[in-house]
Amino acid sequence: MTENTSNTAPTTNAALYDAARAVIPGGVNSPVRAFGSVGGSPVSMVKAAGPYLTDAEGREYVDLVCSWGPMLLGHNHPAVVDAVHRAVDAGLSFGTSTPDELRLAELIASKVPVDRVRMVSTGTEATMTAIRLARGASGRNLVVKFAGCYHGHSDGLLAAAGSGVATQSLPGSAGVTEAQAAETLVLPYNDRSALEETFAARGQEIAAVITEAAPCNMGVVTPEEGFNQFLRDLTERHGALLIWDEVLTGFRASAAGYWGLSGKVEGWTPDLWTFGKVIGGGMPTAAVAGRAEVMDLLAPLGPVYQAGTLSGNPVAMAAGLATLQNATEEVYGTLSRRSQQLEELLVGALTEAGVDHSIQRAGTLFSVAFGTSAGGVHNYADAQAQDTFRYAPFFHAMLEHGVYLPPSVFEAWFVSSAHDDAAMERIAAALPYAARVAAVATA
Numbered sequence: 001m002t003e004n005t006s007n008t009a010p011t012t013n014a015a016l017y018d019a020a021r022a023v024i025p026g027g028v029n030s031p032v033r034a035f036g037s038v039g040g041s042p043v044s045m046v047k048a049a050g051p052y053l054t055d056a057e058g059r060e061y062v063d064l065v066c067s068w069g070p071m072l073l074g075h076n077h078p079a080v081v082d083a084v085h086r087a088v089d090a091g092l093s094f095g096t097s098t099p100d101e102l103r104l105a106e107l108i109a110s111k112v113p114v115d116r117v118r119m120v121s122t123g124t125e126a127t128m129t130a131i132r133l134a135r136g137a138s139g140r141n142l143v144v145k146f147a148g149c150y151h152g153h154s155d156g157l158l159a160a161a162g163s164g165v166a167t168q169s170l171p172g173s174a175g176v177t178e179a180q181a182a183e184t185l186v187l188p189y190n191d192r193s194a195l196e197e198t199f200a201a202r203g204q205e206i207a208a209v210i211t212e213a214a215p216c217n218m219g220v221v222t223p224e225e226g227f228n229q230f231l232r233d234l235t236e237r238h239g240a241l242l243i244w245d246e247v248l249t250g251f252r253a254s255a256a257g258y259w260g261l262s263g264k265v266e267g268w269t270p271d272l273w274t275f276g277k278v279i280g281g282g283m284p285t286a287a288v289a290g291r292a293e294v295m296d297l298l299a300p301l302g303p304v305y306q307a308g309t310l311s312g313n314p315v316a317m318a319a320g321l322a323t324l325q326n327a328t329e330e331v332y333g334t335l336s337r338r339s340q341q342l343e344e345l346l347v348g349a350l351t352e353a354g355v356d357h358s359i360q361r362a363g364t365l366f367s368v369a370f371g372t373s374a375g376g377v378h379n380y381a382d383a384q385a386q387d388t389f390r391y392a393p394f395f396h397a398m399l400e401h402g403v404y405l406p407p408s409v410f411e412a413w414f415v416s417s418a419h420d421d422a423a424m425e426r427i428a429a430a431l432p433y434a435a436r437v438a439a440v441a442t443a
């Protein structure tokens with residue numbers, strides 16, 4: 001038990017972090033929030049509106065994290081807040097089917113070519129279920145993933161590569177068994193010959209390839225022209241499933257997610273999809289979706305078990321529905337324009353300060369990498385080889401000037417349709433100083 005400190009409740013960011021560390025591991029409920037890669041004390045937020053966050057000390061920031069993606073329409077969008085209020089008044093959870101989960105599933109199926117949608121609460125559950133389904137459908141055990149792609153924190157998906165083309169894997173976390181890691185083959189992203197070789201050697205054992213539609217968790221890495229279609233063809237040829245993880249990019253990279261820029265244009269569809277982030281509009285909701293023949297293997301119809309007490313929670317469904325219903329063409333136009341504008345401001349400031357960099361883009365998402373202008377970033381090795389030391393001082397300079405960036409260089413920058421001229425001006429005012437700080441940073 002910890003002492004009750006309510007009489008002297010901390011109010012500064014630093015004091016809140018100190019108090020949190022006494023009762024929450026590392027003071028945070030998700031590791032990247034701890035500022036581990038940028039140093040300093042994390043900021044505790046108490047309020048959000050439109051493009052802004054307000055911390056416990058009353059300081060306001062332009063938010064370029066947007067809760068890691070969900071806040072497509074900005075914070076506290078009136079239509080979303082109204083829908084949530086109405087849902088709360090009607091009851092927090094019923095433990096039964098509800099009309100809104102049906103409407104959200106139908107809405108998702110109207111935007112991307114999926115026959116069935118099963119709601120879960122987190123992206124981690126969605127990818128975990130997709131893998132189980134792929135194994136159940138194929139009767140095979142192995143899963144291919146790419147180094148640097150993040151698919152949530154289930155055991156098998158935390159396997160990371162050894163160096164080079166790994167056909168054996170090491171556990172990426174304590175507590176993941178070697179047996180689990182051995183069933184995950186980790187390959188370099190964008191590397192067709194590594195895939196060809198792996199499938200030539202073990203194709204009969206491979207249940208699925210899981211990929212981020214466009215990687216956004218090692219910074220953004222743009223899939224090379226035709227790479228996703230190559231994945232589709234290769235898996236089909238070998239009787240493996242393609243699991244298309246759009247937890248981050250879904251209904252954000254474009255109106256039809258990254259698939260809208262890739263499979264839709266090239267004329268192919270994956271077998272299974274995972275969604276999260278935007279489809280919950282800020283509430284805990286995610287989904288696994290796909291072709292009927294595969295999805296109908298799920299319980300209660302089929303032998304692949306999956307369940308969730310709060311799956312399709314009515315308040316979360318209301319937030320997700322209101323968000324997707326309001327995600328109009330105009331919203332995507334604004335997202336696209338603001339993210340282009342942000343990139344131009346960033347590139348202008350870095351160029352002016354003489355900071356070598358490259359920008360990687362995936363639809364309305366992008367990230368910056370330092371010292372990479374010669375070759376760009378095509379995989380995890382490239383991402384790791386950049387001048388990461390320039391990011392921490394850059395991040396803190398922006399924070400000081402009221403701009404909240406992702407606290408790691410290995411993350412995408414997120415805008416919302418609420419990012420207006422005033423918000424952009426604040427970013428524009430902060431960038432030149434931050435760029436100069438990044439220029440003089442040393443390893």
Ligand SMILES: *Cc1c(COP(=O)(O)O)cnc(C)c1O
Nearest residue numbers: 122123124150151152247248276
């Ligand atoms: C965020 C994310 C996940 C995990 O979702 P959680 O809701 O955090 O469990 C899975 N895949 C991708 C691509 C993600 O960005």
